[in-house]
Amino acid sequence: MKLPDERLWPLFARRWRPTVTYWSAFFSFGLCIAFLGPTILDLRCQTQSTLQQITWVFFSQQFFLLLGSSAGGLFKRTLLSSLSALLSCTLIISLVFAVIPLCHHVVLLSVAMAFAGQAMGVIDTIANLQLVRLYQKDSAVFLQALHFFIGLGALVSPLVADPFLADGSCVLSANWTANSSSSPDLQHLRSSLSGHATALHNTSQYPLYTEGVVITKVSYAFWIMALINLPVPAAVLTLMYHERFLPCFDNSPRLLDKDSQCSTSAVRDGSQGHLSGCCCCNPAKLRDRPATFFILHALGGAILFLTDGIIGSYAGFVYTYAVSPPLLMGHKTAGCLDSIFWASITAGRLAFIYLSYRYTAPRLLTISLVGVILVQCLLLIFYTSSVLLFIGTCVLGLCISSVFPSMLAFTEDILEYKGCATTVLVTSASAGEMMLQLLVGSVIHSQGSYAFMLCGTIASFIGLCLFLLLIYVQRVHRSRYADPPENMDMKEQTPGGS
Known part of the structure; x- marks a missing residue:
């Protein structure tokens, strides 16, 4: 091998x-x-x-x-x-x-x-x-x-x-x-x-001129x-x-399109276009899908809704949290936290390029989600430590950085690369980034800055529980449902090969 x-x-x-x-x-x-x-x-x-x-x-x-x-x-x-x-x-x-x-x-x-x-x-x-x-x-x-x-x-x-x-x-x-x-x-x-x-x-306390x-x-x-x-x-x-x-180049052979999954499927089905039997969201095909097919989409989307929401809300509110009691950091010092967070996410994704072909996606996801929980629990317990906030911000960025790409690869692998999972997961992640910021902002506004870290910790625990449920549903799905033999051949195609 x-x-x-x-x-x-x-x-x-x-x-x-x-x-x-x-x-x-x-x-x-x-x-x-x-x-x-x-x-x-x-x-x-x-x-x-x-x-x-x-x-x-x-x-x-x-x-x-x-x-x-x-x-x-x-x-x-x-x-x-x-x-x-x-x-x-x-x-x-x-x-x-x-x-x-x-x-x-x-x-x-x-x-x-x-x-x-x-x-x-x-x-x-x-x-x-x-x-x-x-x-x-x-x-x-x-x-x-x-x-x-x-x-x-x-x-x-x-x-x-x-x-x-x-x-x-x-x-x-x-x-x-x-x-x-x-x-x-x-x-x-x-x-x-x-x-x-x-x-x-x-923001109303800042009387900035408009004229x-x-x-x-x-x-x-x-x-x-x-x-x-x-x-x-x-x-x-x-x-x-x-x-x-x-x-x-209209009269020349197209190098990539001929290998696309939908084209291959259409040829096998004897159809004239790409609409017959090639889309995972085709209503005729959806009727044949087991319940686990839809549950896997929903669980994967929910996990990314939470984790991308954590990223968005942490980046958006860590400064506010740092300058509020009991930390009361200086504005210049607190302003570095957001940059540190995004820099650690970028560094984490660079490191996970190597880790991703040494370890499986489920293992990386488990380590990442557990790491996110541990970091947020420590930040929640030692909420008066400015030093720990800087360290925790860096480690949190490293842990959470790989969740999206690893979850996307893992979910598509479970679902045999039908393609619909990517759309569902990307849309769910975008929705989470927007909605959780609004939710956390409202909670902070009404309950105080401490609620910021509490919301992130709760979301992390829910994300890990959903991931464990996803692992269980994956095993049920694999044991009860497998692609027909002709679809297994399709996976050997190399769309985009040049």
């Missing part, structure tokens, strides 16, 4: 073009998801809006990201439709970066971010789905690398934006004084607004990010050219 690395390198060598393309698309995803937090005050100045108005931009992006994740499953039938959607979405992200400096009203900015969110959601679903189809049982390693590129993009965009952020008030009114909006207050406010849901709480002379250079940051992102749609276009999906 070949060692994992001896098997994976030849696979990657044959399929490096589509793989690198999907990785680059996720860099674009990360670039777009992380810029709002640090730039939101300058965008408030640009649109001359109040804090309450500008924070709805967060909601616009998150809500349409959720819709885009659901819509991404519509493009999975053929590789041509997937790559066409990926090309459009990566171009939209560059276009949004370019037009944001021209949005001088908060409604226009919200519309631009809605387009960006929709594009991000489609990218999220398509890239995950296509990598699963490319590598199937070996997809865990490549999914870990895929999600590493989100973190890489999320680290780049704040670094690009930072030199262009205003140090003081960027809207100067006629009665402005030097002490009216000091840098420490702005730093505190900028850190408070780094999360999507936190922005709606306790006056706007002085901000943040436009240059967005134009730079638009240029940084342009190689991504170029990479997608290059892949389409190589695989002869462009109009000038």
Whole structure:
């Protein structure tokens, strides 16, 4: 038997073009998801809006990201439709970066971010789905690398934006004084607004001007990010050219589409298109599915709903938790926690690229989920320790970083790579990231900052219980249901091989 690395390198060598393309698309995803937090005050100045108005931009992006994740499953039938959607979405992200400096009203900015969110959601679903189809049982390693590129993009965009952020008030009114909006207050406010849901709480205490002379250079940051992102749609276009999906190659054999699962199934069924017998969500096929098929989808989605919700709420509220009693950290010190958390997630995904082909996905998931619980329990018990909060933030990021890609690979493996699981799981994760932030924000607002860590600990325990139930249902499913022999042959296909 070949060692994992001896098997994976030849696979990657044959399929490096589509793989690198999907990785680059996720860099674009990360670039777009992380810029709002640090730039939101300058965008408030640009649109001359109040804090309450500008924070709805967060909601616009998150809500349409959720819709885009659901819509991404519509493009999975053929590789041509997937790559066409990926090309459009990566171009939209560059276009949004370019037009944001021209949005001088908060409604226009919200519309631009809605387009960006929709594009991000489609990218999220398509890239995950296509990598699963490319590598199937070996997809865990490549999914870990895929999600590493989100973190890489999320680290780049704040670094690009930072030199262009205003140090003081960027809207100067006629009665402005030097002490009216000091840098420490702005730093505190900028850190408070780094999360999507936190922005709606306790912002009225900052009397920032909406009328006056706007002085901000943040436009240059967005134009730079638009240029940084342009190689991504170029990479997608290059892949389409190589695989002869462009109009000038209409009469040439298509290298990837002929191997897609739906095409193969359609040929076997003697059908003329991709709609007959190839989609796992085909109503005729769904009637034949056992109950465990649907339960596995629901459990996998619920686990990612909770774990991605923990990521979103922790990133959004750890600053608020740190500057509140009993910790009462300084604003500058507390502001580092969010960066440490995302950096540890990125480092964890890089480490799990190696671990994923040394250990099975269930083992990695068990270790990760238990680690998340232990860390949050320690943070809950020693809630007065600032040092432990920094250490716990780092370890929590490392533990939770691999849950999404490992769960996706594991669930698709259980369900024999039908493809529907990816759409369900990605959509559930996006919903969890948005909904749990709103829920935790409401609880903190009514019960105090200690409820923040308690909510995360409860969600972690529920996630582990659901995972144990998933393992049990998986065994029942495997013992009672197996694909017909012709579908087993289909798994030997290599969609996307080049």
